[in-house]
Amino acid sequence: MSKHSRRDFINKTVLAGGFALAAGAISCRKQKQTFDLPLTAPDGPVLKAGLVGCGSRGTGAALNFLDAGPSLELVALGDVFDDKLQKCRANIKKERGIEIDSEKCFVGFDAFEKVIDAGVDIVLLATPPFFRPEHFEAAVKAGKHIFMEKPVAVDPSGIRSILINGMRAKEMGLSVVTGTIKRHQVDYLATYEKVSQGAIGEIVAGNCYYNQGKLWHVNPRAEWSEMEAMIRNWVNWCWLSGDHIVEQHIHNLDLMNWFIGTHPLKATGFGSRQRRTTGDQYDNFSVDYVYPDNVHVHSMCRQINGCSTNVKDSIRGTHGYTNCENTIFNPQGEVRWKFPLTEDQEQDRWHFFWRAFVQEHIDLVTAIRNKQPINEAQQIAESTLTAIMGRISAYTGKVVTWDELLNSELKLGPKHFVMGDVNISKTIPVPGQ
Numbered sequence: 001m002s003k004h005s006r007r008d009f010i011n012k013t014v015l016a017g018g019f020a021l022a023a024g025a026i027s028c029r030k031q032k033q034t035f036d037l038p039l040t041a042p043d044g045p046v047l048k049a050g051l052v053g054c055g056s057r058g059t060g061a062a063l064n065f066l067d068a069g070p071s072l073e074l075v076a077l078g079d080v081f082d083d084k085l086q087k088c089r090a091n092i093k094k095e096r097g098i099e100i101d102s103e104k105c106f107v108g109f110d111a112f113e114k115v116i117d118a119g120v121d122i123v124l125l126a127t128p129p130f131f132r133p134e135h136f137e138a139a140v141k142a143g144k145h146i147f148m149e150k151p152v153a154v155d156p157s158g159i160r161s162i163l164i165n166g167m168r169a170k171e172m173g174l175s176v177v178t179g180t181i182k183r184h185q186v187d188y189l190a191t192y193e194k195v196s197q198g199a200i201g202e203i204v205a206g207n208c209y210y211n212q213g214k215l216w217h218v219n220p221r222a223e224w225s226e227m228e229a230m231i232r233n234w235v236n237w238c239w240l241s242g243d244h245i246v247e248q249h250i251h252n253l254d255l256m257n258w259f260i261g262t263h264p265l266k267a268t269g270f271g272s273r274q275r276r277t278t279g280d281q282y283d284n285f286s287v288d289y290v291y292p293d294n295v296h297v298h299s300m301c302r303q304i305n306g307c308s309t310n311v312k313d314s315i316r317g318t319h320g321y322t323n324c325e326n327t328i329f330n331p332q333g334e335v336r337w338k339f340p341l342t343e344d345q346e347q348d349r350w351h352f353f354w355r356a357f358v359q360e361h362i363d364l365v366t367a368i369r370n371k372q373p374i375n376e377a378q379q380i381a382e383s384t385l386t387a388i389m390g391r392i393s394a395y396t397g398k399v400v401t402w403d404e405l406l407n408s409e410l411k412l413g414p415k416h417f418v419m420g421d422v423n424i425s426k427t428i429p430v431p432g433q
Helices: 003-018 022-030 056-066 082-096 111-116 129-141 156-171 186-196 226-232 250-260 343-347 351-369 377-396 402-406
Strands: 047-052 072-079 105-107 122-125 145-148 176-178 203-212 266-272 284-291 295-303 310-317 320-322 327-329 335-338
Touching: 047 056, 047 111, 047 351, 056 072, 056 082, 056 122, 056 351, 072 082, 072 111, 082 105, 105 111, 111 122, 111 129, 122 129, 129 145, 129 156, 145 351, 156 377, 156 402, 176 351, 176 377, 186 250, 186 320, 186 327, 186 351, 203 250, 250 284, 250 295, 250 310, 250 377, 266 377, 284 377, 343 351, 377 402
Parallel strands: 047 072, 047 122, 072 105, 122 145, 145 176, 203 295
Antiparallel strands: 203 310, 266 284, 284 295, 310 320, 320 327, 327 335
16 A cells, blocks of 8 residues: 555544544443453364564463463564573473474564564564564464554554554454453452442543663674664664653553543643753653543653652543542542452552463463454554644644654655664754754
């Protein structure tokens, strides 16, 4: 599909209402959604999965898949780097006693194609986000069911690709589940249902925060090319991760979109780079998102050591507010409802959180085996674009609207992928320039 035909397609389907946008989507906060979750996927014919991206999250996703139910197999691995693949392979063997056949272990930029063609039913996509659109498109074209980690792109071009191929997957009856764990976490689902039934009245505002210390970085080695050094340090380069507002804070922004029932219409943000020592990203953002009906959400994220940490969400309505996770309050701050916990669950505040990583795969396998496809491509694309909108507003110092960003030709990253120099700008953005 040419650039122009792709753009025409988006204009005709996305902006004209092919996807749930603006006022049409806000009604979904009135819809009831059950939160009864299966504790394991049903048995059935063996489902074989292949993993693309063998880092720590990819390895975790593979283990989560294997834990989702009976008759599930991991049969193929792919990564750009052999040492990453072998570490993942060893961990899978150690943790689950599974030896991945060396003939189905693939290394290089084309490893994703070989995994997809390795006789698998499901592809697990967990590379740095830049590569997600291309890998997703290939998996859909091959007719595979898909689990893909968040976020799913770093720029508007990638988002359009996800939206288009998400629709193709739906037409083909494929199931697509994404790594927005809160949508698969039972206490969040129960709270969402209460809010959708009017427990806090009409939503009027929201706040979401992901303030913590720095993540990690990898210093370049003399024997590495610039491409290898960047990919190994991917979480610090905007073209690979989207910046931390996209790579990490998307969890909170996705939650806001989910509870409010739509995406924002525009964003005004600012941020800066205070102490980051590698890459080209900022280490703090503050963004005002404006949703339909003039609902404002204040988003804040920071990755700086030695500062106050704060990871939480809040949505306020005309008759109360909620932390979105497990509690609803009246306007005076008194608890009106709280998700019921067993004594063991009370002692383990991370019980539902860790369970949700497996639940994503339970939901995927259940959908496949029950022949009731689920498709989360649109919602994760919209949440990723929400985060990208905040990043671009902060980088430029400009108000950024949803429609202009959805139609933007911005595409990050190099055009060619070889282990050599990376011919892209490494300039740190300066607002107003």
